[in-house]
Amino acid sequence: MSTSSSASPSRAATLTDVARLAGVSIATASKAINGRAQVRAETRQRVLEAAEQLSFAPNALAKSLLQGRTGTVGLLTSDLEGRFSIPVLMGAEDAFGAGRVSVFLCDARGDAIREQHHIRALLSRRVDGLIVVGSRTDPRPPLEGDIPVPVVYAYAPSEDPRDISITADNVEAGRLAIDHLLSCGRTRIAHVSGDVTYKAAKDRARGAADALADAGLELVGGRTFFGSWSEGWGRGAARMVVERHPDVDAFFCGSDQIARGVLDALRELGRDVPTDVSVIGFDNWAVLTTNARPQLTSIDMNLEQVGRVAAKRLFAAIEGTASSGIEELPCRVVTRESTVPNG
Amino acid sequence: MSTSSSASPSRAATLTDVARLAGVSIATASKAINGRAQVRAETRQRVLEAAEQLSFAPNALAKSLLQGRTGTVGLLTSDLEGRFSIPVLMGAEDAFGAGRVSVFLCDARGDAIREQHHIRALLSRRVDGLIVVGSRTDPRPPLEGDIPVPVVYAYAPSEDPRDISITADNVEAGRLAIDHLLSCGRTRIAHVSGDVTYKAAKDRARGAADALADAGLELVGGRTFFGSWSEGWGRGAARMVVERHPDVDAFFCGSDQIARGVLDALRELGRDVPTDVSVIGFDNWAVLTTNARPQLTSIDMNLEQVGRVAAKRLFAAIEGTASSGIEELPCRVVTRESTVPNG
DNA sequence: CTGAAAGCGCTTACAG
DNA sequence: CTGAAAGCGCTTACAG
Missing domain, CATH: 3.40.50.2300 (Response regulator)
Structure with a gap:
């Protein structure tokens, strides 16, 4: 079925390519692809076929540049091999929805310098927000420096009560x-x-x-x-x-x-x-x-839920609806054979 | 020490802001910041101070748009909770170097639809390449569709011998x-x-x-x-x-x-x-x-090494130096108390 | 309904 | 050594 040959990658198609193939202007092509109303059905059809034929994937960089939003978030951890970051990460990915928001994963390995490098890079890439995951529930110092995007602390809460922190109770x-x-x-x-x-x-x-x-x-x-x-x-x-x-x-x-x-x-x-x-x-x-x-x-400890809620709070903060303080989520008992009623 | 208040994020500074503050054109500001030779030392100094003062972080999106390279890669896995993806991921992150290359992490959870969504999103974001991590060494079908960037398969090799695969021997x-x-x-x-x-x-x-x-x-x-x-x-x-x-x-x-x-x-x-x-x-x-x-x-199995080599091969492929086929890396014995010579 | 033009933030020849 | 201009790929008013 797939005739793909990963041996010969072709240059990614641009809106100009699509417009040319469909015989319209790039403005019209843009509107057709984005489902804007003011396009004749027949024209839209022609544009969509051209896009399909060229495997057109709109350049998210260009879009982001215009819109001031990238649809990306950074996930900063120091504990990738541990068992805390992964469930939180999965919960967050889950909440963001596959493809809607993309997650940059950065592991600082407990190194402050490395963490700074990662933060710089993430801010350069204009992430819409940051989730900081820690491996202990002891409050940690907040991220240093001027962070121009919302930050949510997951599992390991921030010492600063004005920050948004989600942890387990x-x-x-x-x-x-x-x-x-x-x-x-x-x-x-x-x-x-x-x-x-x-x-x-x-x-x-x-x-x-x-x-x-x-x-x-x-x-x-x-x-x-x-x-x-x-x-x-x-x-x-x-x-x-x-x-x-x-x-x-x-x-x-x-x-x-x-x-x-x-x-x-x-x-x-x-x-x-x-x-x-x-x-x-x-x-x-x-x-x-x-x-x-x-x-x-x-x-x-329902760590995936911690991740999910962290993602939601980050979203809200990005939209300007700020919560703050430490939110403690409930744990649950998972019963197996080592405990039985009236044993 | 840190006077940061994550409660009041400020808009990210742009090169125009820096240029204005330093009293130069944005072209000169750009050159000063990027260490180009043709800038008077005193001017460069002024620009750098302005950048520092504004916490200027160059917009990587704009840069990428110009250069056709984003310095990002996508890491596709189906096994985040397993114990195979994480070491590979850490090795790859390691090889890329903190901040030089940023990694988008995507967990498809074994769902083909989800995988397609992630791939679309990653290609839209113009990743320079893709690493696909699997949890079994049984060869897997290659990614479907026309992927316009290099792909490296880690731990789980691709069925297609023209693909680049790194696994453990x-x-x-x-x-x-x-x-x-x-x-x-x-x-x-x-x-x-x-x-x-x-x-x-x-x-x-x-x-x-x-x-x-x-x-x-x-x-x-x-x-x-x-x-x-x-x-x-x-x-x-x-x-x-x-x-x-x-x-x-x-x-x-x-x-x-x-x-x-x-x-x-x-x-x-x-x-x-x-x-x-x-x-x-x-x-x-x-x-x-x-x-x-x-x-x-x-x-x-030295899975971090698998990740590191996968990252290197991906780099090489991005640079145009293509290898191909399955590369099997050596494992090692870690001796502890359960085996002793001539016990 | 369609398209020319401006602009997001940056870099890079090209003049001055 | 410095700056005006073009352009990366897109979207969005604004004319036609």
């Missing part, structure tokens, strides 16, 4: 996790989490403590066990908790990696999940949750 | 894995891999068989055990292999997920890794390899 997520475990009939709940310097870790712990307090309970051990975001820490912490608090009946883990470690330790200690102990993870990272034994219940 | 990777196990003194080697419909799975198996044959050996069980790319399959396959072939002393796994399953099964069967049995995975996916017990030796 980690306090509420902590509550969700505990409420889920409570609804499974658990009351002796331990919270094993990661690096305490992360705001996300502290927020989840606070939400968990609040939810337990509301139920007249408290965490096993009286506090959150902070450590690192690793399976190894999960294993060690689980062993310690079981030894000191043999009546523990549930673990709320600060990440799926920690949860995997907890699951392994519990199996080796002869505690059945979910019969004896329920386990809930965090992040809902498929490669970890679906391969776990048993499959892992986890909290999903 | 999975046959050689199979040899590398076996050679590593042989050099650890292993001779009873099993190969547990994933979905047999993947060319990558078949290629790795072929390389493994070839390397063993060169050493006068063959795979334990006389063949590769194909299954799925999951931990569950790794666990089941390992149990089966150990039962039928108790003298097995090494596992070459088709993915790190499979390897994690194999490690778990071996531990539960009381086989020590790496003393009794060596295990090598594939993909070198950090979250799996570094959290494994013991840490997992794995094959790294």
Whole structure:
């Protein structure tokens, strides 16, 4: 069907080419192609056929130059290999709509110089706006310098309350996790989490403590066990908790990696999940949750939704309808085999 | 330090603004800013100061329109959430250099219509070239239609030998894995891999068989055990292999997920890794390899390098220096605790 | 209904 | 060394 030969790319056709082939002026060709009313049907037909025949794709650069809008946005991240940027990016791409808005992706790799280079380049290319994605929920310094277009911060909010920031509600997520475990009939709940310097870790712990307090309970051990975001820490912490608090009946883990470690330790200690102990993870990272034994219940931060909302807010800001401040979006529980009601 | 207020974005300055402020013509301003020789030093200084003061960023759209080159490329993927696109993308971004070339990222989500929309949009934006990233090494149909710019296929090669494709050498990777196990003194080697419909799975198996044959050996069980790319399959396959072939002393796994399953099964069967049995995975996916017990030796496909080379080939093609055909890049062994020499 | 002309922001010969 | 003019590809009033 396709007779394409990528071996011999031809010069892109211009409106002048189309007009010439159709035997009209470029003004008329322009109107015909853009569906303006004042064109005779027969003429429009002739122009469209010429355009088709030449595979005419209107030069967006020329259009943008006239209209002062490019229909492009820049997406700045420092965490491409991490698992935060990608869902946000997909959500944003989704919200913009395929082809309507094009996204420049830039990874600064945590390097401030590199970030400056990228910002300069993006502004030169006249992006209509910028989305800045971070990998931690700790507020970050706003972009430096005079940015003549709207900026939205996704996942990692800006320190400046006048900026627009979209992130996940980690306090509420902590509550969700505990409420889920409570609804499974658990009351002796331990919270094993990661690096305490992360705001996300502290927020989840606070939400968990609040939810337990509301139920007249408290965490096993009286506090959150902070450590690192690793399976190894999960294993060690689980062993310690079981030894000191043999009546523990549930673990709320600060990440799926920690949860995997907890699951392994519990199996080796002869505690059945979910019969004896329920386990809930965090992040809902498929490669970890679906391969776990048993499959892992986890909290999903709906990062694609964060991206989608960020894109919408950016749109609104471009249109001049400015919101501002930090908007915290809800997380959700994804139930799998590691937690069951009244287990 | 930064007095920026992202709350009040100002209109982007133009060359006319700079020229006016410096008291020169826009032609002179242009020359001064672009380092052309024919400008008096004092004049140049004045122009540069004006530009600085106005945060002047030259309009790349206007420049591109003149020069017929945009300094942008499109990166088309269908596998953003997967683990193949991101490293390739990072490598490409790396090769292009921060700010010199900007990358439009488009995720088609496996939808042909969506892909067409993205291609149209990218061509409208006059990208200088296209990189198409796939998640499987099975050759894929080339992009449809008349693409007036060079295209490079990364990881997933094009079916058309006239196209430029860069991928990883999975046959050689199979040899590398076996050679590593042989050099650890292993001779009873099993190969547990994933979905047999993947060319990558078949290629790795072929390389493994070839390397063993060169050493006068063959795979334990006389063949590769194909299954799925999951931990569950790794666990089941390992149990089966150990039962039928108790003298097995090494596992070459088709993915790190499979390897994690194999490690778990071996531990539960009381086989020590790496003393009794060596295990090598594939993909070198950090979250799996570094959290494994013991840490997992794995094959790294150097996907960033694939991206870097793809970017270079695209550059060359844009400059008119066309290469063509499939270029297969070497993989490498990343040694960790799960394999040791003469264990 | 159709087309000549101006202009978006820039660069590049070409005069002065 | 400096500047007026043409032109990249398009759209949009404005005449005809």
